[in-house]
Amino acid sequence: MQPLRVTLRLGEPIARGTFPLLLDGLLAWAVVDNELSMATDVNDTRLVSSLATGLPLETAVVGGHEVWCASAWMPVGRVGPTCEIDPNSYSGISQQRILTRKSDLVDFSAAVASGLVRIRTIDKDKIGPNAYVLDTSRGLFKNYHLSYTLKSVDALEAWCIGDPHLIEEYLRDIEFVGPKRRLGHGMVTSIEVVPDERAVDLWRLRPLPERSDDIECVAVRMPARSPYWVPENAVHQEAPTAIFW
DSSP states (O other), rough: EEEEEEEEEESSSSOOOOOOHHHHEEEEEHHHHOOOOOOOOOOOOOOOGGGGOSBBEEEEEEEEEEEEOBBBOTTTTOOOOOOOTTTTTTOOOOOEEEEEOOOOOHHHHHOOOOOOHHOOOOOOSOOOTTOOOOOOOGGOOOOOOEEEEEOOOEEEEEEEEEEEHHHHHHTTTBBBBSEEEEEEEEEEEEEEEEETTTTHHTOOOOBSSOSSSOOEEEEEEEEEEOOOOOOOGEEEEEEEEEGOO
């Protein structure tokens, strides 16, 4: 294990989420995806979350919780060469996108009545009472109108203490990062993993249950380590404002 800097070059703007992007979270996804691709035992009863416990990263105990020694992803340039942090540094042009969808139930009903759209014949005794209901609040015909923010960022960087070869091997197949990936946002064009002694300190640029530095922070409630998709593991943490961009 050694101090490292990981850089992602992006070819498309990246969508912003509610929580910061963390290096160990992305690495955990890659590790789980790799494990599932090699799974052959149909009787394997392990939880998917358990597959993310063996990351090629060092761990540290902070405030009674074990955390991965891996920082959040930040735009290149937010952290200076001597570890100085500029939370107000330029992080790319922001733009708002809007997604809308409206199902025209009258037209669909007319298409069914004319035979243009056929509904499968199902035994009425085997289906629920809402099987033929056209619901615009959920499912196939759901209507929505939502907005989200895109950031034009050329590259992201993060720091960690880990195995450079395994980290690069797991991350090399990552194609997109951030929310709304199915729309092509956050496309990754290249990944670079290099030694960086600053990572000894900079891996702490992430939410931590307890802090001993004087970095400006905000309170968040989220799991102390990946897998972050397990909500019952959420704890109170302090997150540097610099990792929100």
